Amino acid sequence: MMKPNTSLNGHRFIFTCFFFIIFLCILASINQIRFDNILTLSRCTFTHTSNHLLSLSSDDIRVLIGILTLPDHYHKRHFLRLVYGTQSPTGGQVDVKFVFCNLTKEDQQVLVALEIMRYKDIIILNCQENMNKGKTYTYFSSLPEILNDTGEPFPPYHYVMKADDDSYFRLQSLVDSLKPLSRNDLYYGYVIPCPSMDPFVHYMSGMGYLVSWDIVAWIRESDIPRKHLEGPEDRTFGDWIREGHRAKNRYNAKWSMYNYPEPPTRCTHELWPDTVAVHLLKTQEKWITTLKYFNATQDLKPSKLYHIP
Numbered sequence: 274m275m276k277p278n279t280s281l282n283g284h285r286f287i288f289t290c291f292f293f294i295i296f297l298c299i300l301a302s303i304n305q306i307r308f309d310n311i312l313t314l315s316r317c318t319f320t321h322t323s324n325h326l327l328s329l330s331s332d333d334i335r336v337l338i339g340i341l342t343l344p345d346h347y348h349k350r351h352f353l354r355l356v357y358g359t360q361s362p363t364g365g366q367v368d369v370k371f372v373f374c375n376l377t378k379e380d381q382q383v384l385v386a387l388e389i390m391r392y393k394d395i396i397i398l399n400c401q402e403n404m405n406k407g408k409t410y411t412y413f414s415s416l417p418e419i420l421n422d423t424g425e426p427f428p429p430y431h432y433v434m435k436a437d438d439d440s441y442f443r444l445q446s447l448v449d450s451l452k453p454l455s456r457n458d459l460y461y462g463y464v465i466p467c468p469s470m471d472p473f474v475h476y477m478s479g480m481g482y483l484v485s486w487d488i489v490a491w492i493r494e495s496d497i498p499r500k501h502l503e504g505p506e507d508r509t510f511g512d513w514i515r516e517g518h519r520a521k522n523r524y525n526a527k528w529s530m531y532n533y534p535e536p537p538t539r540c541t542h543e544l545w546p547d548t549v550a551v552h553l554l555k556t557q558e559k560w561i562t563t564l565k566y567f568n569a570t571q572d573l574k575p576s577k578l579y580h581i582p
């Protein structure tokens with residue numbers, strides 16, 4: 274038996290890294306990237322080899338946010354892509370996707386197909402658009418099959434959310450709030466009714482709630498949701514959880530999730546830094562106020578190409 278030669282392996286590793294960097298540099302100069310960019314590139318390559326490979330590992334949480342919407346809501350999707358495409362949380366991967374039922378019109382077959390080619394962020398379920406007739410069930414129960422890819426890590430997502438298209442989620446705050454929580458048997462959201470702070474009594478508001486992957490798998494397999502499809506979707510969801518004795522782990526995200534302050538109700542809260550989501554952004558004005566408050570444009574890079582006061 275030969276003992277593995279660790280020092281030889283170490284040298285081989287360093288050589289591989291070295292040639293990889295050279296390769297990147299050649300690639301960069303072919304693409305006429307300036308010298309400082311090459312430096313940045315090699316610096317990031319070094320960080321990658323030293324510690325980043327380790328930190329990229331299984332610790333990062335994967336979250337799917339499905340925004341339930343309608344095929345014809347092109348402008349809404351365009352706007353939400355701006356809102357979410359400009360956020361890049363660390364410590365977690367958050368995929369935002371738009372979810373709707375079967376297309377019904379010829380123009381949709383062209384326009385939605387183009388969107389998918391460009392953005393790859395649409396899920397079309399096998400259903401007819403409906404309110405309170407099981408779209409939420411179809412969404413959760415279809416995911417284990419839709420996302421069943423043996424080449425990918427399992428579970429495909431640690432957490433799956435259903436969100437409203439008039440909610441604004443701050444992805445870094447969401448990831449940070451999920452970090453300490455269980456990845457099993459979890460039900461997370463804004464507890465209904467508004468004044469309640471007890472997540473074990475009722476259900477989570479449709480502004481956006483999230484469950485761990487094992488509950489998604491349970492929704493697919495269990496008879497309890499399948500036999501109870503009709504009714505206000507989010508309350509029905511809470512009924513399944515109660516009847517199925519699921520979600521021994523619950524997290525009430527109130528008051529980091531709340532309704533927009535105007536008009537004031539028992540569900541509203543003023544905008545404040547400790548925010549995961551703001552709901553009921555029904556007008557452009559409310560969106561703008563919210564995006565400004567949370568400094569959504571602070572990472573805009575200066576350039577001679579534009580001037581924004």
Ligand SMILES: *[C@@H]1O[C@H](CO)[C@@H](O)[C@H](O)[C@H]1NC(C)=O
Nearest residue numbers: 374375376398399400401402
């Ligand atoms: C949705 O579309 C698929 C494929 O076009 C079809 O097989 C299915 O029956 C449709 N479902 C509903 C509920 O209309």
Ligand SMILES: *[C@@H]1O[C@H](CO)[C@@H](O)[C@H](O)[C@H]1NC(C)=O
Nearest residue numbers: 416417418419421422423493
């Ligand atoms: C996922 O794929 C595997 C292998 O193809 C199959 O055995 C399993 O039943 C699939 N699961 C679901 C939920 O579709």
Ligand SMILES: *[C@@H]1O[C@H](CO)[C@@H](O)[C@H](O)[C@H]1NC(C)=O
Nearest residue numbers: 545546547565566567568571
């Ligand atoms: C937005 O930026 C301002 C100015 O830098 C800062 O004072 C404020 O705390 C920031 N707001 C939030 C919610 O981070």
